Amino acid sequence: MSVLPDPGASRAVLIGTGRYDHLEQLPAVSNNLTALAGLLSGPLSLRLPAQNVTIVENPPDASTVMDPLRLAATEATDTLLVYYAGHGLIDPHDALALAMPHTQPGRIETSLNYDWLRQILLDSRAQRHVVLLDCCYSGLALGRMSASQGLADHAAVEGTFLLAASAETRTALAPVGDTHTAFTGALLDMLRHGVPAGPPLLDLETVYLYLRRTLQARAHPVPQARNRNSGARVALGRNQAGLPAAPVTVAAGSEHPDHRIWPDPAAISTVVGFFTNLAAVREVSGLTQQEVSRRSAGRISTGTVSRLVNRHTLPATWTTTAAYLSACGVPDDQIQQWHGSWQELRRNASTTQEARSGAPGGGRAEAGKARRLSVLWRGRGH
Template sequence: MTSGDDTKERAPGEAVGMDPKKSACVLIGVSKYQHLPNLPSVPGNLDALSRLLTDRSVWGLPADRIVRVPDPQAAGDLTGPIYDAIEQAPDTLIVYYAGHGLKTLEDEQLYLTVSTSRRNRSETTLAYRRVRQILESCRDRVKHRVVILDCCHSGQALDGMAVSEAGLQDAELRTKGSYVLTATAADEKAVADSTKRYTAFSGELIKILQNGDPRRPDRERLSLDEIHKLLVQSLDLRTLPMPRKQDQDGVGALPFVWNRASRRPPRPPEYWTRRRRAWAGLALASTLTAGAAAGHWAPELWSTGSERAAIPGSCGKGSRATLLDVSDQLDEPGYDEFQGSEVAGLSGLALADGSGGAYAVRDETPAQIFTLSLGSPGALPGKLNPRVTGVQGIYKPDGSKFTTFDGEGLVVEKGGKTALVSSEKGPAIRRIRLSDGKQIGKDLPLPNTFYPPPRGVAESTRNVESLAVIPDGTLLYAGMEAPLLGDEDVHGRHQVRIERYRGSSGGHYEPDRQIGYQTEEGLYLSELVAVGPDRLLALERGYIRGLGNGVRVYEVDLRGAANLTDTEHLVKDDSDRMAHKTLLVDLADCPPGNVRTDDDQQNPLLDNVEGMALGPAIPAGGKAKVPEGSRALYLISDNNSRSEQTTRLYALAVSLQRS
């Protein structure tokens, strides 16, 4: 197996690097001791690592291949699960240990402790040499063996893990075809503060798995060596002990986990559970068969570049949404560039105040807002004819350019002269004067937790993703794309936070309430639209390679949702504190229309939709059979400035629930 970026073409299902489907992991953690100080942060290590390693957007280890061993009582409780895991891991075996590590003056060996271990009694511990021997014995059956040791040697700290590596020779850690990562260097003490959720070393490892490497957004996978380098950098910034690594046969260079900071479309595979994969295949087959028999939606419907069914059309039986039109015109020559600026990366969408047009903010630099005409005069919103009519750079208050920018959320304030723009890089929410693009005033205040580490606990590339303001401007909502570090998922459904601000258009806004929102499996919160003071529309989207995008819009009722401002960590049992939501439209259920796709999609209509805007009322009836009281809803996809993706605009009619 060769090392390097996981970007080359390969056959579907072909494994590159460490294959989670053929691997296993043993997570051992000792927190409760009879004769040594307890380590209360160790269980948090096991919880987070178990969740992340089985998350297919991180690695995707099958849930039945990860074994947690909390508070083993005897040496056999440590070795037994390792023997069992060997039988399940022809590719990679990971053994993780967190607890007290001891050494004796007699032989200068490392001894792993169990709950009943006593200091200076090596017979009550497990010599690491025995673990090494077990791993050496299976070298012909297990291709890669990874050991992660978050432990000490001396255990002198009363409320932590004391460590000294003076007696730990490289030979002790050397196993052919293996990689060993240790928490400390020679003669240092590791940190395990009982007031923290994780031990220091494992906490940094968890952050890396959770957030990826934001400095390498071009890199899709991270190797163990790259993880070690990131650990060294982050621990050094905190003046904590430096970790060590021992690599045999180049295991450390192999692609390992997905880099969650990659700018490629997010891939939330939990949306595609085995049951849903089967359901999607059956639904597709039955649709094609029924369509062919009826003489429409013929089997070639789903092939790249074929003609699509006519629209408008309902988005599923009993749906409250109708697809009115869809257009890829902004991707076509003559429309994909305006005055030398590439029309790409459109991530936030907002309707212009009373003009019938719209604004779209570009992610990444150059920081720009495009002015769009959505349709021909008199045809809006039934027929799309999108084109760019203007472009405005976004500048700092002194007129200089932003060197780092990642525009995501966009709202036009009352009066139409200013807009609020959120940037994930910073992160920041800024007020922009639309006439010249200059920032007015200071950034809006953000909770400290909404910043990436070390200031906060948010993902560096999935933080302040969406903005929404109610019509009178008194309430502003800012939504996080992904959970904060430490906020638990619920079977793949992300528990994200929405900050509510109180203030006025063009004036000052202050945070006054934090609301929880739970996405569907594997999807992320991409955009918000305010319908009223306590009602939002929420756009959820995600991506899995080989199956494509998931795009859904929900109506959200904020009444009854708990105020989470002072809630440090969300847990699974907090589901009842989240805002209530109701499905409005699943884009996969809409008629495909006359669009093309070069990607694998369950419906060629689907793409990386990130922007959403709620439009005016639409007359009932007509060819589209629009229900009474419907409103226009516009969606736009972000092509990530990649030629293989599409800038696509959608127009729908939606019938909203009455408050």
């Protein structure tokens, strides 16, 4: 069964090198990072809080990549997503390396060894890992390519879904004049517009098949994918092509189409995830806030609907949330599951508050650190 990660318990690290001293420039990489970060934080994808997305652009050295990646691997308990765009190199021992601004042909030590990144993933606390590699072998830089294995074989990690752009030439990776590289551009379009006649959730298997068809039709190299332990069921967002094109008016008591997939309360482990999924309920229903209020038979107003899904702390009582879910058309058995998630989060919040009572500001300090990292590493290398 496909599942959307809990945004509060998930992290994304987006790494990109577009400026090089000795390799071909890839100016589209900067656009890739900005656009992908925006989508991952927005309603068209995972809705990750901004502080849970770290951008590492044109890193001057390996530690600039490894430090925020290690932090994200420590913080993520649901899903850890790692993205790299730039030149990918294969060294004389058939090991994958990621090119950095100062990488020199024939001097693989000036690159980022992918095995270092792989080890962090293996040691991560996250239940699931997603690795997106938008890179080529850059055969002109090393003068050789691996004929026996593809990029995905070199980069595969147990417990991970890995999706790699199999670009073998520089022009296929980043067509001149395009805003984005070929692979990432197709990925962004899919997240924004969805897959016609596709499933409600854009799980990674769907993403891979769509990108394969799309890039092949454009005469671009075909992506590779490797799946470990059902990683293909992780979704990157809801299929926008399957959602109502505009809010609809539904008579009270009428049934919603059977194909609607409601947010899964069992996948919620954080307060952020609770409210993110609560907002998604109305989107899936296709109802306006006014319609939700009307269908609640006066139990909640339009303003209450807006305030409920934009809260940052759990409501002290369950009544309003139950009325909202019922008015949106969520089945009774799922409303009971939502109630269970609310109760569990309330218990966890009480326990956490008690634990922090002797350490004022501890949690806030950590959150601030993550936000500063996001800004700090984006600014380096410019």
